[in-house]
Amino acid sequence: MKSAYRIIVVDDDPANNLICKHIIHRFDKEAQVTLFTDPAKALEAIKEIYSLGTDSNPTIILLDINMPVITGWEFLEKFKMLDEKIRKQITIYILSSSIDDGDIEKADKNPYVKAYFQKPLRLETVRLILQLPSDHPTDKKLP
Template structure:
């Protein structure tokens, strides 16, 4: 996979979001990184901007968030236009050690990988190396 220029991070933990932004910029200093602590807002932005942008995007998604969980986010994403869905590669980025969480995520057609927090250069190299 070539290194995309657009990244979206959806996690209610602002510290984790900043770590992700730092690592992504170390990996690709020209990357456009959007951080969201509100999953609903991220879905709204993706729906509005991706259809016209046609930019390959990597989305790092947390599973456990208070207002909308990662699985709920994925359910909403399933309703999006196929053109939008094709542009976005979703990776679960979580601290969850629950094997059930991992199994459910890996069965989802939109999830490309299940990654441990925090995001690291090693993880980025595994994905895009």
């Protein structure tokens, strides 16, 4: 059975992206995890892949906010300009090292951001994002 989980990680730090992929695959080895270190390329891929609006599997984006060329906030501004049929297929979570209350508040006010989580990605965060029960079967396999 193919996984219904499709997750896009947008973060300029390749090491963090690999950590995210590893943590996600601990819950579901079949999850489709796509990594982008360039937010502009992520937006282009999203436009291309989701423009048909026919995919029944929702997509989750884990978005960093502190990136050098296009910040997460700028990404969200560009995301807002995408067609609604694209936007409604995607749920965005901020995954950032920032502990600034202003960033957390800004994320909370953004209609496209579902929640704000601190880096690094943790097993409990994946459980919350994927809405898995605390006694999820994969917990038994985790060290």
